[in-house]
Amino acid sequence: MVSRRNFLASAATMVGAGVVTRVGAASLPEAVIMETAATQAPLAPPNGRPYHPVVTLNGWSLPWRMNNSVKEFHLVAEPVVREFAPGMKANLWGYNGQSPGPTIEVVEGDQVRIFVTNKLPEEHSIHWHGQRLPNGMDGVTGLTQPGIPPGKTFVYEFTAKRPGTFMYHPHADEMVQMAMGLMGFWVTHPKNPDFMRVDRDFVFLLGNYDIQPGSYTPKVSTMLDFNLWTINTRVFPGVDSMNVRQGDRVRIRMGNLTMTNHPFHLHGHEFAVTGTDGGWIRPEARFPEVTMDIGVGQMRALEFIADEPGDWPFHCHKSHHTMNAMGHNIPTMIGVDQKGIAEKINRLVPDYMAMGERGGAMGSMEMPLPDNTLPMATGEGPFGNIEMGGMFTTVKVRKEQKPGDYSDPGWYKHPKGSVAYEWTGNVPAATRAPGASLSAAGVEYRARKPQGHQH
């Protein structure tokens, strides 16, 4: 974390004296910024009520200043450059150097004061999604407040009444500002730190972006056909793994700020959905699941006991969401013999290479791509290419992972005989239904010509 004191000085001059007097503060709290996309260690509360901090995947939590028992935070909305994965960066808008912005962690009953400085070229405001607060603090431009003009700082003040999982996002030119990456996570911890206590508590937001190959800035007018589906504005293999100790009770809290729903699926374990943005779910209302659909604008918290050691995928089950930028208008080449044609094309396009004849896997191919474009499905694993991108990560369950240690333990070392293996014995012919035969062209079906009009 970096303090940006020079920024602070300039921010202080920008703020009108009247604002400072009204909030009764001598100065603004420090606007701390983050410059790396690596997952930061949880922020243990240095003062105020105690709580068990969360870990923001590929993100961090925002430090605060206590001012006469009020927790003061400072968010700066500004243009940022975010690395989506090694090899690809995007020009976004974010908070305090990052998209998404830092996670804000408070405790039930805390008095909260948030300074919001707008360093965007247009008006801004922040809506505190899911919070109970005075209407005038809801952050809706035009309805509950005027927009924060560029260069100005506004102050939001309310009491964090309800414990639970929340988020914050702009409510001024919302479509553009969210498409540009402005969003952040909010956790209100319960007064009683032992209420629904877990060993590891991960949080992230789902986002979507349309960054055309070779470009750096999202197309903000895209409605559905996004090409990058992100976990905390990162795509696999840029998403960190969630590293836990075997037997840990793990909570994953997710917010969906994309334009579609995401059925998230955990391998190797079943979980229970324990919370929504409406609050915690009573134990008797929970049911086991391995896939949970999270709708647009929703928050979900799920919990499970990580008792199976290994590297377990956790990903959106919409397979296009586990791809990076790809063409959606590409004909299927499976089974198409490209011999002869490739040579013909080569005469016109010397570097052309026939692809797709045996499917879509591109693991072994390394071909030049447009600038700032990630390969469609990559991510090297211990056994080769994982062929995943976008909303994909892993939960790494290890016996030897120490409590409080969030570092990556590396790839799982499988006990002997516990990995799928090649059969080297005789392969008996597959049993076929009587009368079935392969047609000459290798097509395993026969079209039945329509007969009569009974069908």
Add this chain to the structure above:
Amino acid sequence: MSTNRNAARMKPLAIAFSSLLLAGCASFSSDGGLDTVSAFTRERTGQAVQRDSSAEDTAASASAVKQFLTQPLTPDAAVRIALANNKGLQAAFAELGIAEANLVQAGRLRNPGFSFGRIRGGDNIDIDRSILFDFVGLLTLPLRTGIESRRFEQAKLQAAAQAVQLATDTRKAYFNAVGAQQALHYAGQVTTAAEASAELAQRMSRVGNWSRLDQAREQAFYADATTQLARARHNAVAAREQLTRLLGLWGSALDYAIPERLPELPERLTDANDIEAQAMRQRLDVQIARQGASATASALGLTRATGFINVLELGYANKSQTGEPRQNGYEIELALPVFDWGTARRARAEAIYMQSLQRTADTAIRARSEVREAYSAYRTRHDIARHYLDEVVPLRKRISDEVLLRYNGMLASVFELLTDSRAQVSSVNAAIEAQRDFWIAETNLQAAINGNGSGGGSTEIRGQAVAEAQPQH
């Protein structure tokens, strides 16, 4: 007063008669006027001309042509071959011979002759005997010689004009032929791309990956491309045949080679300074008009002087049109000054003289305008061709490179790749056309300065439709 005037009038006539003997000595020149023609042509095209008047001459020029044909033609070699080998031009040189023969003939009196007539009516037989002597011929002999010698000069200019025109036509046909051949090459590439698309589409449809609609669309494009290729192939043949005709080639000489590419654009361009003045000095139609006017002037002088000799020259046409016989001729009228002292004839001669002056001025104004237009076309064609080479083609190449990268990343389909490569090929083709058009414009400019003008064709530059690929993703 009046006697004096009459005396003054009679004087040139006396001189004319006294020069009779001298004029009678007109004889054939050693070169038949071709040296002058050759000099005119060399000044304007850089190449000399010669006349095949004997079997040896023909054999010599045939072997020179053969020598040129051993290598791919250059524009200059094409011009040399055409000047040596084009039978139409040789026919024009024969015209020169006719003009000279006329000149020599004009310097000689017709032979005196006898005539004998016998008419029988009933029992009467009339026998007519006479001695003929061409008295009018004797009187008009010096006039005729003067006129014929001017006509000979005109014939030389006209022969040179025809040679220069042939050189111009040959250069244009040359660039057209090379350009058409290059276009054929690229049409072949477009067809290859289309063929690859169609074949791929067919195979995709065969294994069930593509609908018949999509397949038919690709097939239709291939079918169109094939038509285009056939068209391009014929155009290449037509352009080459046009060149062949101008080169006067046939038989085994037909498989001559032309280079695969048009000449590069020149580093330096002709300056606009002085081109109008140059055209005034060089243009053959201007010279022909000027000479015609001076001929009319001397005829006018004569008419003024005598009042009863009326010389009408006809047919100093600005240029000879192919396929049309040149309108030529003259008429000398000797009137006996009995009733009419020739005032009307003088007025008529003056009007004809004024007419020829205006015609000369018209030709000159037209020539100046043509040369300015030709220069603009030349500059613009150059700029367009350069723009294609420096901007359009590299840009298309960059687009193709990027589409290939997108194809690599499975962001674009092979069909987009092929569509784009077709567009790239078309832009290369358009660049070649622009290059060809520049060389033709350059030839036209030279013709506007040195020859008879650009041939009157419009130099309007129209937009070029380039097939534009619109990849979607």
